[in-house]
Amino acid sequence: MNEIYSFNDISKHKQQLIQKDTNSIYVEYFEVGKDIISLARYDEKTTDNTVTTRFRNSEYQVVIFEIDRGDYVEINGELESFSKEDRCITLRIVLPFTGKEWKWYSGLNKSVLMNSGSVYEETKEISTVLPPDGAFNGKTLSDGGYGDAVGMGNMSFYPLCAINIDTMGIGLGVDMSIPMVYRLSSEKNKGLIAEFDVATSSLTKKFPNRAFFKLVQFNFNSDWGMRAALKKYYEIHPESFKKRVVTEGVWLPFTALRSIKNWEDFGFAYHETSWGGQDKMNGETLPNISSDKGTGVFSFQYTEPWDIQLPIFKKDIPYDSIISDKMLPNKHREYIKSSATEDKNGLLQTRRLETPWFSSGWAVSITTNSDPDISEFNRSDYVYKDEIFPALALNVDGVYFDSMEWNWHHDLNYRTAHFKFTDFPLIFSKDVARPAIWNFTSEFEFMKKVADEMHSQGKLVMGNGHGWNPFAATNLDLFGAELSWYSTDAHNTEALDFKRAISFQKPIVFLLNEGLNDKAFAEAPFTGYEIYFEKLLSYGFFPSFFSVDASSDPYWQDAEKIENGRPFFKKYIPIIRKISEAGWEPITAAFSSNESVRIERFGKKYFTVRNNGEKDIECIVTLDLDKLKMPNKFAVKEMVGEQNIKIKENRLFINIPAQRTQVIQVLY
Numbered sequence: 001m002n003e004i005y006s007f008n009d010i011s012k013h014k015q016q017l018i019q020k021d022t023n024s025i026y027v028e029y030f031e032v033g034k035d036i037i038s039l040a041r042y043d044e045k046t047t048d049n050t051v052t053t054r055f056r057n058s059e060y061q062v063v064i065f066e067i068d069r070g071d072y073v074e075i076n077g078e079l080e081s082f083s084k085e086d087r088c089i090t091l092r093i094v095l096p097f098t099g100k101e102w103k104w105y106s107g108l109n110k111s112v113l114m115n116s117g118s119v120y121e122e123t124k125e126i127s128t129v130l131p132p133d134g135a136f137n138g139k140t141l142s143d144g145g146y147g148d149a150v151g152m153g154n155m156s157f158y159p160l161c162a163i164n165i166d167t168m169g170i171g172l173g174v175d176m177s178i179p180m181v182y183r184l185s186s187e188k189n190k191g192l193i194a195e196f197d198v199a200t201s202s203l204t205k206k207f208p209n210r211a212f213f214k215l216v217q218f219n220f221n222s223d224w225g226m227r228a229a230l231k232k233y234y235e236i237h238p239e240s241f242k243k244r245v246v247t248e249g250v251w252l253p254f255t256a257l258r259s260i261k262n263w264e265d266f267g268f269a270y271h272e273t274s275w276g277g278q279d280k281m282n283g284e285t286l287p288n289i290s291s292d293k294g295t296g297v298f299s300f301q302y303t304e305p306w307d308i309q310l311p312i313f314k315k316d317i318p319y320d321s322i323i324s325d326k327m328l329p330n331k332h333r334e335y336i337k338s339s340a341t342e343d344k345n346g347l348l349q350t351r352r353l354e355t356p357w358f359s360s361g362w363a364v365s366i367t368t369n370s371d372p373d374i375s376e377f378n379r380s381d382y383v384y385k386d387e388i389f390p391a392l393a394l395n396v397d398g399v400y401f402d403s404m405e406w407n408w409h410h411d412l413n414y415r416t417a418h419f420k421f422t423d424f425p426l427i428f429s430k431d432v433a434r435p436a437i438w439n440f441t442s443e444f445e446f447m448k449k450v451a452d453e454m455h456s457q458g459k460l461v462m463g464n465g466h467g468w469n470p471f472a473a474t475n476l477d478l479f480g481a482e483l484s485w486y487s488t489d490a491h492n493t494e495a496l497d498f499k500r501a502i503s504f505q506k507p508i509v510f511l512l513n514e515g516l517n518d519k520a521f522a523e524a525p526f527t528g529y530e531i532y533f534e535k536l537l538s539y540g541f542f543p544s545f546f547s548v549d550a551s552s553d554p555y556w557q558d559a560e561k562i563e564n565g566r567p568f569f570k571k572y573i574p575i576i577r578k579i580s581e582a583g584w585e586p587i588t589a590a591f592s593s594n595e596s597v598r599i600e601r602f603g604k605k606y607f608t609v610r611n612n613g614e615k616d617i618e619c620i621v622t623l624d625l626d627k628l629k630m631p632n633k634f635a636v637k638e639m640v641g642e643q644n645i646k647i648k649e650n651r652l653f654i655n656i657p658a659q660r661t662q663v664i665q666v667l668y
Helices: 010-019 222-236 330-339 379-393 416-421 439-456 493-503 527-537 559-582
Strands: 026-031 040-046 050-056 060-068 073-081 087-095 102-106 110-113 119-121 123-127 149-156 160-165 168-174 181-187 191-200 210-220 250-253 268-273 278-281 284-287 298-303 307-312 350-355 361-367 398-401 460-464 478-483 508-512 590-592 597-602 606-611 617-623 635-638 646-648 651-656 660-667
Touching: 026 060, 060 087, 073 087, 073 191, 087 210, 102 222, 149 191, 160 181, 160 222, 168 181, 168 191, 168 222, 191 210, 210 222, 250 508, 268 460, 298 379, 298 460, 307 330, 307 350, 330 379, 379 439, 398 439, 439 460, 478 493, 493 508, 527 559, 527 606, 527 660, 559 597, 559 606, 590 597, 597 617, 606 617, 606 651, 651 660
Parallel strands: 149 181, 250 268, 268 298, 298 398, 398 460, 460 478, 478 508
Antiparallel strands: 026 087, 040 050, 050 060, 060 073, 073 210, 087 191, 102 110, 102 160, 119 181, 123 149, 160 168, 168 210, 181 191, 278 284, 307 361, 350 361, 590 617, 597 606, 606 660, 617 651, 635 660, 646 651
């Protein structure tokens, strides 16, 4: 059967959808450790632009609305448990398609022909984080729930998946404003599949015994694979990818801006300010937020409300002592009692952390639920009172969320008293099979509240610690990530591709920590700067530095390091700023003659050309003049090394050393 049934035009296929059950959406589910069950189609109702279908059995009902939005279909639905008992299930939504040749797109540039009988997906493992220094709640880490799977233990990497069936590109994506553990996949001649790990409870007062989800299904130009699917996904979700930043540049952590000699050379744009941080201006000592005014550098108030860290002077302290009133300072006691999360045994989630930012060197970290809706005085209330309101009184430019994806973001909160406040479906662990709050959803609720308030005032929000969770992107205006020179997990091609894709045209800024004292940065000719800066340049990302342990001996307080780096910042940051301001475009409209060469496009006239290989090469870059709407005659300028580039018709002949990046500006 060659015909493809797409849900992208409900009005056109309405009768086919009603009459052909084999080509209509269907629903399955399974409970932990049990077989897959199909829900029977109970009834269906069709209006001008919506197909409403109910599926049910004696235990569950699922109502799905397929809404024709013109150039895509919104698929939203609700699961209801008929039982008043807690339930933990994986809900599976299947969109059937048929066709001869199927292709699966992976990452930005990869694709593979699909074989029958295999499920294609791109997922990451997801579990509660094992604390390397131990924890206090439980004799073993597993006692405290550390290492337990979140949901079934894996989640899709990207918020969308994309396939090609007989030259038709078909995409399926989640709504990034609803944080859930999900998986998107495809099976040849079965279709596109979305799975959601959810739990239901009568204690979720905003949606008792229910869970909900939202998807979008769309078509795209398969010539450009995942890149075209992303372009369409951005168009469908404009608010999640809206660029509010008007000044772009380098991230300065903590150090007073004016204390850096000729700070203007470094292209600073975002200043992360600590509690009580001060600077000197015209002989007067002022808060950093006030001192930054007039510099063109935005000040961001630091906050990290996901836990509270209390210094300890010995590593082994009984749990009962850790949570006692004697241990908890008065100013934290009230909100810890209302907002602290609980593990599967009803104990507070209390990690032991090595903390060079405390003089003791060690701390207990108590995970806190930052949901602003908790009725008593809560963690959110404290952060507003102690950090955000004082910063707003100084007219801060934005709020900075630290450690979004570190330690506590995957904690499972079994504190049932918190269930009634959550805005999002509950989760479970396959290792426990009881409802819990995925702590990231509580983080999301706090970030959304702050972001909405900041945006209403023309201010910004920045988040640090961004790894691969896609949902924070819908709230953030710019992303931050801290890197190690010695480990490429956070800055290999897969990681950087994802960060570029999930931010679209929002800025991403980096700090290099571990390795900044390496001879590559400390000994002439300081080759580390070129390697680090040019890798990020290829994506339009901004490089910076902090500290080897994220605390002591910061780069921006070391005059020698600053002078070593100054010429590299002066060379590269203006180029990065120019292309970033032009805006990354997922569809490059340019082709490379060499597989080791990556091309990215910014605006209509800038291209980064990166040689990820180990050998110097001459590469031919072919431009799609029709796609770019360019004239046949044009000139180019290479912006990094000012290389002379030969042009023949629409082809550019470029010499690129190994692990280096060139930037091409098209002139016409």
